[in-house]
Amino acid sequence: MDLIETGKNLGFAGGCNVGIVHSLAQGADYIWLLNNDTTVHHAALQSLVEVAESDCRIGAVGSAIYSADNPQRLEAWGGGYVNFWLGRSRHILKPVSVKKIQFITGASLLLPRKVMETQGLFDDGFFMYWEDADYCFRLRRAGWRLAVAGQSKVWHKGSASVGHTSALMDTYFNASAARFFEKHARTPVVCLWTGVGLRLAKRAIAGDWDKVRAVWAGVSGGWVAGR
DSSP, X not given: OOOOOOSSOOHHHHHHHHHHHHHHHTTOSEXXXXXXXXXXXXXXXXXXXXXXXXXXXXXXXXXEEEESSSTTSEEEESEEEXXXXXXXXXXXXXXXXXXXXXXXXXXEEEXXXXXXXXXXXXXXXXSSSSXXXXXXXXXXXXXXXXXXEEEEEEEEOOOTTXXXXXXXXXXXXXXXXXXXXXHHOSSHHHHHHHHHHHHHHHHHHTTOXXXXXXXXXXXXXXXXXXX
């Protein structure tokens, strides 16, 4: 295993890009992105590759993601979808047709070499969150298909980078949401501010003013940066 020092925190997308470029230069046929707060079934990678090789049109394959705290609870069947009306994303919590999946979560994401060579790297303007959805939307727009390897089982702790209760998570999430909707929504202002309004209201009702400020800081900064 190679350890690459970048000299600074590049965020999830930027950090993955460094590893992807290095792996492709070493001749890798596939890139497997796997969060550092996961444990995997021994056949997880093999199952991903088998699905990827079953159809040359498949551009990304995801795993069945389970909770590390409750190993029988499914947290994501490969990934999820984006509700543009409410300005939010949701994971799919049961096996479904791949037609209903709009993105594969970056917690476990297999990408064939040919995809990286033709579609490029992650958008490093996403420091954390939404970069996986952005990449999969780009793939689907280019004609690639998404797939899920149900036998590729991964147990995920979740939010290990910043913590479940950290206000910083709200800053990162909403900054990236602003960038995502600016890139992919027909009416980005409506999508974004509906979702932000809901998140602000939820935190205000709970009296968590640190998170209210974090949401606002994230979305206002992300919206300006994305324009």
